[in-house]
Amino acid sequence: MTGAPEGVGRGEIIAAARCAPSRVVAVTAAAGYGKTTLLRRWATFDHRTVVVASLAASDDDPDALVATLADAFAVADGTTAPRRPTLRGLVAAISARPRPFVLLVDDLQVLRSDEAHDVVRLIAARIPSGSQLVTASRRAQPHLPRLRAEHEALELDECHLAVDGTIARAILARAGLDVEPEAAARLARDCEGWAAGVALAAAVAKASPDGGLDVAGDDRFVADYFASEVLGPLDADQREFLLRTAILDRLGGELCDAVLDRTDSTARLRELEDANRFVMPTGRGRAWYRHHRLFREFLLAELRREDPEHVERLHTRAATWHEARGEQEAAIEHLLSTSRHERTAALVDAAAPAAWERGESAVVQRWLTTLGELQLASHPRLAVVQGWVAALTGDPGTAQRWLSFLESTADPTSSLEADRALLRSAMAPDGPDRALRDARYALTHVDPWSFRRVRAIALCGEAHLMLGQVDEALPCLEEAAREATRAGHYYIAVGALALLGWIAMDRGDWRAGGEHVRAAVRATEESGLPGHPATVLTLAASARLHLRVGDRAAALHELGEAMESRHVSTSARPLLAVKGRLAVAKLLWATGDHGGARELLRELHDLARERPDLGVLGAELAEFVAMLDGGDRDDGVTAPLTPAELRVLPYLQTHLTIAQIGERLFVSRNTANSEIASIYRKLGVSTRGAAVARATVLGLLGQ
Known part of the structure; x- marks a missing residue:
């Protein structure tokens, strides 16, 4: 599996998991996040007896699964497994093992039957103190809810496995690319910590003429990975759901139902989350989800290639749903991808002023640019918005052009x-x-x-x-x-x-x-x-x-x-x-x-x-x-007035004598006289009236 280089950036995760009091460690993440790499590193890191079991589809049977696990223990012990091991015998042997061990089980997602998962539940419940069961899966792990409630499970997900700039740079170095730390960190962010994405970006860079590290979901190698590892195992309905929801930047049950004309979207989103199909919840609840950025780009490219005419219908339905809820800006974003210019222009006209006043100038400008000047000219109120955008962003020529257009437009x-x-x-x-x-x-x-x-x-x-x-x-x-x-x-x-x-x-x-x-x-x-x-x-x-x-x-x-x-x-x-x-x-x-x-x-x-x-x-x-x-000469203002001089300056506007000014400021006459002389010198003047006049012009005094 594509992931982080062996031993890079995983030691701290493993050490923390080993020291945790939990008997069970569950690693759950989508394809390419380095789950197998983590388990391999764990196997070389742990001082306990290491038992490794990599599951296959044939293990989705309780007897076959028991046999696979018994073989794994026999290999670790250098013995021969029983000819026909039983679950009761395996559990008893695990409970009675004299020395601590760690059982590493990879690809748990191949288990679909309840009977197979019952085997895992029973083994997890009988792991002795000092030993651990570590399971890695692309799907939600059914044995966890009870263990989670009993505080017996430590869970690691994409957030824990996400690569940072340091690991990304190591992945790139393994591919023969030497990049600056900032570039590696940027790539890690673009890939949302997806280790396989970083490795695939390296392959894309090596295959492209410019060698750039920019990565997109429709890049050939990235798209091939998603098509094979994520879409490939899905049935036609699941595949269609993912493709058609790609037009949405956030996924909710009601919204997806409206866009896809179905009634089971909430359940389907939960299934995709459990299956780790690069669909992840946003916030603490499970009301809203989103696609991984690169996965969404891949899905959009596939949707446009397979069914380009349907894309506009999907965007239009999404816009209708958002508009009915008063979410004008979200509706506009969808309508901009359609040919419904009249409706789009009407919504932009309604939403742009408020968006502009909230400081979303770049958003408004993008709306107007996407609509184009022909649409602006067809909708005078949009021309007003464009005129204001130009005026407030420092483009007087464009502002004047649209003002002239508005003045010539006959509209009573x-x-x-x-x-x-x-x-x-x-x-x-x-x-x-x-x-x-x-x-x-x-x-x-x-x-x-x-x-x-x-x-x-x-x-x-x-x-x-x-x-x-x-x-x-x-x-x-x-x-x-x-x-x-x-x-x-x-x-x-x-x-x-x-x-x-x-x-x-x-x-x-x-x-x-x-x-x-x-x-x-x-x-x-x-x-x-x-x-x-x-x-x-x-x-x-x-x-x-x-x-x-x-x-x-x-x-x-x-x-x-x-x-x-x-x-x-x-x-x-x-x-x-x-x-x-x-x-x-x-x-x-x-x-x-x-x-x-x-x-x-x-x-x-x-x-x-x-x-x-x-x-x-x-x-x-x-x-x-x-x-x-009249005053541009070397003895002009060359230094700011000091705080003391600024305290004196307003009194020059009065009829007070120097001695009286000193009394008001609680300083001696000599001090006041010295400060006034300094003011004259700094302002380049020789009289009290000239000092006041120049200080007023310069804004140092009020009028």
Whole structure:
């Protein structure tokens, strides 16, 4: 049997089993997991008398089985077995043996009759103390339930026999392949610890021109193994059940009944589990199962080859079952494998927004890509989804193309017009005034319970910000952040929270700003979002907080992350793209990275050309450019302000004298004067007013 090399990685398993108090050790696993290898190694490892019996189909008879076991004991003892041994005599001899022994019985799965299993039960019950019966089988072992209840059995299964990277590497080395540990570990994971799979992957690699270690269930050698060792012994009904359930990523009795149009699937799944046909339960109960990954790939290839027309019917039935239970995403996965494009598109339209807001952007993009542009163009609501996907993943060209398509599509329904208005507001191609009108229109035309309402509120806040109407923006952003966080709409929540944090810090409310920024970071982490147009602004806000307390290292780390993640922040979401880059540029300048700030400034000019009407952001950008043009010299900001200097800095906005500032901070006048002088030097200014102005532009002070 194909398995782990002799002696590799099995010593610890054997040692633990030998030391266990259990009289019976049962090794139960599918073909190719190294059961025979384990028993062979055990035979050389054990210091007790070793009795080995390998069963054959002819042993499925109580008399024949007794004879085989009696012969095994005779061989171990160097004696001759009785001519016609009896079960009573064999059991008595086993019970009376003077020295401890281990009886290794391989291929127990060949026993099917109750009478043969009764022989095993009786022998197992009479194993003397200090001795052990070790049985290996591909099928569930009927003698175990009672022993299990009596704590007399130690059970080993696929989880115990699964090979890891070390054993996989040894298997590959035996085949003449020298691979890196990481590659061997990856192969072991791909094979789900199946030793035979690793060995077969080695054979595939040696036979392929590129020698790659990628393994699939329909690879020739792997498929031959499954066809011979797993499908071969099955009857036609069992074979058909396995082939047709291969379209399912999880197997349940009711689901399989619906897909296969039968009523006995629960019993059949239990049989396949007991037979270890690479069908394994998921979770503690036996309600749901799954195929081994490679076995499922093999079955799917066989099904498509033998009955390709039936595949679509099976997927359609599965989709109907899932849809009836409100499991839209599972239904979509099945429908994508069919030609039922209308039904698929309708389900994607219903499920995609919620999936996207949960952070499943890759899933949604795969749905849309599989459907293709022809289907998207035939379903305007899907075009809306594709437009949002492009906008939120940093693809302004695609976003604009689908927005233009939607604007040219004649559809009088208010719901679609509201969707168009939302996308147009987010992209703001016609400036903040139109963006605000679009957001307000959408707010009055979407369902009040829909996530679109929360998005419309957030976009109202963004448009107000671009118009410089901060007081009007705040309640919109606060409501959007609150409702989006509660409902798990993270793409909305992160943007609203980041903007709220920045506004609070600009107003000098660092406590509230910190709370909003930490909430934005937390929402990003909880959602697992791969990227978001507001990521740059969130990281910049967090860096701003770190700089305020003098933690330069943390600030620089987050600014570096912001620079790396800015590719997703584009003109498709202009407010977040411009405000985020401008914030990072200011902080880079404040920490002495003038080159990084200049790089972002070039990107900001490009964004301004794509979106010429940025509202007050244009003036903010111009102010920063003017500061750079007037202060780009060697004595610019080359070091961050210390915590002590940052405590002094806000008092420069007041009319307090230096002595009075010292009194407020409980330091001497000389100390306060020294810190103020240091602030002037670091900011590259010579007056109190200039220091306040530059610190405000750089984000170190609120306005």
